[in-house]
Amino acid sequence: MGNTAGLVLAAGAGRRFGQPKALVEYDGRSLLDRAVATLRDGGCRQVLAVLGAGAEQALSAATEAFTPVVNRRWGQGLSTSLKAGLAAVPSRYDGVVVTLVDQPRIEAEAVRRLIAAAAEGATVAIATYAGRRGHPMYFAREHLDGIAAGAVGDRGPATSSPRTGTSWPRSRARATRSTSTPRPTWRRSSTRAPPSGAPGALLPASSAVHPKR
Secondary structure (H helix, E strand, C coil), X not given: CCCEEEEEEECCCCCCCCCCHHHCEECCEXXXXXXXXXXXXXXXXXXXXXXXXXXXXXXXXXXXCCEEEECCCHHHCHHHHHHHHHHHCCCCCCEEEEEECXXXXXXXXXXXXXXXXXXXXXXXXXXXXXXXXXXXXXXEHHHHHHHHHHCCCXXXXXXXXXXXXXXXXXXXXXXXXXCCCXXXXXXXXXXXXXCCCCCCCCCCCCCCCCCCC
């Protein structure tokens, strides 16, 4: 399936949810666990997740295995999580699939298609929905430094990635959201977390998603 890592951006405070997004449950499962499993099932050999708000609670509540990367600057925008996550991707991987923690309807098939596009030579591959770019996204290692350098504030990978030539194999990477999925149930996790905006007690940065809505 290729020598690819997976990266979940999951550091957001989730103010609209009333708790950190990584702790929010969707149909009985946390957004963090769902995102990690999607990347792993899609073919990523190692999954990293960037945590910030409620990092310790997210780590203790998680049931899926992943490499945590704690972003102490999560309050300064999505770009800080993207930078931390890309910097933590081990050098042995040729590229990384990036996704956001609050996109629970993304399926493993979307990840598989991106990895397949990379195997055919794509250095950037973006999943599209009805012709519009979305997540997940694949970036070859040669682009990681440039993407990190272009990320500012709440600018994520979509706005800081290269836009040249065959780097956008939309037809090869197109992914579709499931239309047969029952209406989901969202609810707050019973895990207690620090108030929104509070950094909490965070672990040292070492290695692991940020939701969009």
